[in-house]
Amino acid sequence: MNPSAETPVGERRRGLQRAVVDWYRRESRELPWRAPERTPWQVLVSEIMLQQTPVARVLPVWRRWLERWPEPSDLADASPADVVRAWGRLGYPRRALRLHAAAQSIRDEHGGRVPDDHAALLALPGIGAYTAAAVAVFAFGQRHTVVDTNIRRVEARLVSGRALPSRSLTAAETRLAEELLPDDVAESVAWNQAVMELGALVCTARSPRCDECPVQDECAWVAAGRPPAEKTPRGQAWKGTDRQVRGAIMAVLRAAEEPVPRPLLLADVVSAEQLAAQHPSPPDVVVEHLTKLWHLPAPAEQRERALAGLLADGLAAQDDGAVSLPA
DNA sequence: CAAGCGTGGTA
DNA sequence: TTACCAAGCTT
Numbered sequence: 001m002n003p004s005a006e007t008p009v010g011e012r013r014r015g016l017q018r019a020v021v022d023w024y025r026r027e028s029r030e031l032p033w034r035a036p037e038r039t040p041w042q043v044l045v046s047e048i049m050l051q052q053t054p055v056a057r058v059l060p061v062w063r064r065w066l067e068r069w070p071e072p073s074d075l076a077d078a079s080p081a082d083v084v085r086a087w088g089r090l091g092y093p094r095r096a097l098r099l100h101a102a103a104q105s106i107r108d109e110h111g112g113r114v115p116d117d118h119a120a121l122l123a124l125p126g127i128g129a130y131t132a133a134a135v136a137v138f139a140f141g142q143r144h145t146v147v148d149t150n151i152r153r154v155e156a157r158l159v160s161g162r163a164l165p166s167r168s169l170t171a172a173e174t175r176l177a178e179e180l181l182p183d184d185v186a187e188s189v190a191w192n193q194a195v196m197e198l199g200a201l202v203c204t205a206r207s208p209r210c211d212e213c214p215v216q217d218e219c220a221w222v223a224a225g226r227p228p229a230e231k232t233p234r235g236q237a238w239k240g241t242d243r244q245v246r247g248a249i250m251a252v253l254r255a256a257e258e259p260v261p262r263p264l265l266l267a268d269v270v271s272a273e274q275l276a277a278q279h280p281s282p283p284d285v286v287v288e289h290l291t292k293l294w295h296l297p298a299p300a301e302q303r304e305r306a307l308a309g310l311l312a313d314g315l316a317a318q319d320d321g322a323v324s325l326p327a
Numbered sequence: 328c329a330a331g332c333g334t335g336g337t338a
Numbered sequence: 339t340t341a342c343c344a345a346g347c348t349t
Contacts, residue, residue: 046345050345050346051346052333052334053334055345058345089334098347098348148346149344167329200345205344206342235342238341241332243331246333247332309331
């Protein structure tokens with residue numbers, strides 16, 4: 001390769017790569033799933049837990065999870081109820097069920113080892129484009145284009161000069177990420193990790209710390225005077241939604257050692273007292289969560305719908321009029 | 328492609 | 339306090 005043949009674009013690209021990777025070596029967090037002795041299973045578990053969930057909340061659950069189920073086959077042999085309870089309050093508990101199903105697939109179809117093939121990873125339940133690439137890159141050191149929310153935001157600002165990426169992943173974004181990815185395998189791994197960390201620590205969504213950014217002089221968004229986002233992203237609804245009711249029901253089921261009579265789950269604050277008198281009094285922990293559920297301003301129809309959804313998703317099971325976590 | 332899916336910290 | 343946001347996936 002003749003250096004004089006290097007294009008200006010290629011030179012800039014390599015300058016960005018060096019600056020961001022050097023920054024990563026100085027400033028990155030020491031996270032257990034990045035330790036040299038990490039296993040692919042540990043990486044996979046971390047990636048599932050980190051979907052839409054902050055690092056600080058994942059750390060303690062991740063440690064206990066892998067202490068209890070150190071290999072995929074260990075998790076595969078567990079019951080869904082134990083899995084959902086161990087998931088605790090990480091949120092999106094369907095992720096726990098999918099991780100459980102993925103572990104069973106790994107045990108039954110991959111000899112108990114996390115597959116290192118991108119397509120095989122993608123075929124596992126709960127693993128999409130991002131997670132398949134992340135495991136292939138961070139666990140197996142392969143060269144793939146990783147596109148997560150951090151990388152999208154960094155590249156939107158750095159190259160496109162926009163404050164925030166579009167609502168959904170576009171083909172142009174994927175193409176840009178592919179173009180920026182170093183050709184060398186080891187460098188591509190470092191780049192993926194470094195850009196993601198830059199987005200998490202410096203190039204954050206709300207209050208970016210551009211004064212600490214290693215490529216602020218190269219940033220198109222900074223050069224443009226940091227213009228605000230065109231369309232303010234729509235926040236996720238919560239109050240009054242089925243999700244809120246589902247969450248409250250799941251809290252009851254996680255706390256309950258015994259199946260909970262369906263009428264108790266579906267009761268509201270008005271009818272709860274007389275209904276409770278007809279049933280054996282549950283433990284205080286359960287009552288605490290039941291009380292929160294009863295006090296939700298949710299009509300009976302919505303409570304029914306929320307429970308039906310949980311049953312359909314396999315997050316709850318019903319037997320003889322009583323509801324519990326799936327055995 | 329947009330909607331739906333949990334939870335808790337932070338501005 | 340309300341609203342946004344956090345290493346997405348599935349339908």
